[in-house]
Amino acid sequence: MKAVTWQEKRKVAVKEVPDPVIQEPTDAVIKITSTAICGSDLHLYEVMTPFMEKDDIMGHEPMGIVQEVGSQVKHIKVGDRVVVPFNIACGACAMCKKGLTTQCEVTQVKDMDRGAALFGYTKLYGHVPGGQAEYLRVPHADFMAKKVPEGPPDERFLYLSDVLPTAWQAVKYANIPENNTVAVIGLGPIGEMATRVAAHQGAERIIGIDLVPERLERAKSHGVDVIDVRDFEGDQQALAQAVRDKLGGRSPEAVIDAVGMEAHGSPNVKAMQHLTGMLPDKAAQKVFTTAGMDRLFALHSGIEMVGRGGTLSLVGVYAGQADPISLDALFDKQVQVRMGQANAPFWTQEILPLLVDDNTFDVENFATHRLTLDEAPNAYEIFQKKQDNAFKIVLKP
Numbered sequence: 001m002k003a004v005t006w007q008e009k010r011k012v013a014v015k016e017v018p019d020p021v022i023q024e025p026t027d028a029v030i031k032i033t034s035t036a037i038c039g040s041d042l043h044l045y046e047v048m049t050p051f052m053e054k055d056d057i058m059g060h061e062p063m064g065i066v067q068e069v070g071s072q073v074k075h076i077k078v079g080d081r082v083v084v085p086f087n088i089a090c091g092a093c094a095m096c097k098k099g100l101t102t103q104c105e106v107t108q109v110k111d112m113d114r115g116a117a118l119f120g121y122t123k124l125y126g127h128v129p130g131g132q133a134e135y136l137r138v139p140h141a142d143f144m145a146k147k148v149p150e151g152p153p154d155e156r157f158l159y160l161s162d163v164l165p166t167a168w169q170a171v172k173y174a175n176i177p178e179n180n181t182v183a184v185i186g187l188g189p190i191g192e193m194a195t196r197v198a199a200h201q202g203a204e205r206i207i208g209i210d211l212v213p214e215r216l217e218r219a220k221s222h223g224v225d226v227i228d229v230r231d232f233e234g235d236q237q238a239l240a241q242a243v244r245d246k247l248g249g250r251s252p253e254a255v256i257d258a259v260g261m262e263a264h265g266s267p268n269v270k271a272m273q274h275l276t277g278m279l280p281d282k283a284a285q286k287v288f289t290t291a292g293m294d295r296l297f298a299l300h301s302g303i304e305m306v307g308r309g310g311t312l313s314l315v316g317v318y319a320g321q322a323d324p325i326s327l328d329a330l331f332d333k334q335v336q337v338r339m340g341q342a343n344a345p346f347w348t349q350e351i352l353p354l355l356v357d358d359n360t361f362d363v364e365n366f367a368t369h370r371l372t373l374d375e376a377p378n379a380y381e382i383f384q385k386k387q388d389n390a391f392k393i394v395l396k397p
């Protein structure tokens with residue numbers, strides 16, 4: 001089959017690779033009909049280079065048709081239409097029963113001291129082949145392959161793989177208070193969807209912050225009050241003040257950071273990420289564990305912005321193990337911080353009913369680009385450089 005494979009920093013290639021096969025009686029193999037590129041794939045494309053291996057198959061946002069099932073699979077059958085959430089979980093252990101599928105006790109990557117395995121997400125997360133391919137092996141298929149109705153186009157359901165459950169968790173964890181105000185930092189697919197979920201859950205004031213004009217415009221078009229972070233270059237205090245100015249002088253009690261480790265506005269760490277990427281893998285991995293490797297402008301903005309007693313929901317991915325952050329501000333303001341990978345297979349069950357009869361969150365118009373698998377190298381490039389208005393790209397194998 002054909003698959004999108006990682007080759008080197010900022011280079012993916014579509015290659016012929018062996019077809020996946022059933023390895024366990026609980027597996028299924030699906031034929032992929034739509035598969036999206038995520039902001040998380042961009043971290044692998046560049047900054048996470050030390051953890052990648054040549055020919056790793058990318059992708060964790062797939063849906064398709066069941067092609068084959070193992071002997072113990074009972075809830076899905078050949079021909080069913082399914083979407084597969086990105087974190088791999090058994091659905092039956094104590095963690096899964098609590099809804100913490102990212103900590104699944106069966107799929108935790110113990111030799112790396114990590115939580116649950118992820119599709120297409122490096123050896124840190126189980127080295128599982130990803131879903132930007134023609135076929136995908138789905139472990140624990142009874143729980144992981146979520147059956148969706150026939151009829152509506154793929155994009156009605158595709159975002160159950162990641163964007164929707166992730167935005168859903170970001171909003172839940174933000175604990176939006178009774179005055180119904182939330183600030184969302186970063187208006188990529190995750191932040192943008194978080195603004196839509198927050199509105200759907202009753203938030204009245206939503207402030208969205210980014211620097212890409214089309215992304216600001218998109219959020220504004222459905223009632224988000226937007227701020228261009230470029231007006232506050234390097235100045236978190238001034239940015240936080242601009243947010244307060246919009247709220248009659250009060251700080252938002254709920255803030256979502258939907259940016260993560262590659263935030264604009266942290267030039268020194270950007271240079272270090274670049275230099276680290278040029279070291280041999282082992283040495284570079286060491287730097288990740290001993291130095292502050294994340295670009296923290298968005299996180300620091302969130303800490304500065306959030307009101308006393310409020311909640312900071314971190315949904316953007318951070319990976320540095322020695323990042324400097326202001327515990328003083330968090331402690332003194334008594335901020336609650338919630339974070340983590342989204343428990344995607346768990347939330348999917350809650351969100352799916354909203355999509356069965358309606359194009360809720362306008363998911364069918366969410367993508368800006370629909371391309372073939374062969375066009376993946378260009379798709380990664382324009383998505384990373386934010387060219388050609390690329391916002392969300394769906395590949396059609």
Ligand SMILES: NC(=O)c1ccc[n+]([C@@H]2O[C@H](COP(=O)([O-])OP(=O)(O)OC[C@H]3O[C@@H](n4cnc5c(N)ncnc54)[C@H](O)[C@@H]3O)[C@@H](O)[C@H]2O)c1
Nearest residue numbers: 039040166186188189190210259260263264316317341342
């Ligand atoms: N927790 C999870 O399970 C999970 C799941 C999916 C994605 N993610 C993460 O969420 C983040 C966003 O993903 P995405 O697909 O929307 O990616 P994206 O890269 O398209 O979006 C990031 C957005 O942040 C903006 N930005 C950069 N610096 C900023 C700053 N200083 N202030 C305000 N905005 C800034 C960018 O312009 C961009 O629009 C990524 O870190 C991704 O890895 C996490």
Ligand SMILES: [Zn+2]
Nearest residue numbers: 038040061162
């Ligand atoms: Zn994703």
Ligand SMILES: [Zn+2]
Nearest residue numbers: 090093096104
């Ligand atoms: Zn489990």
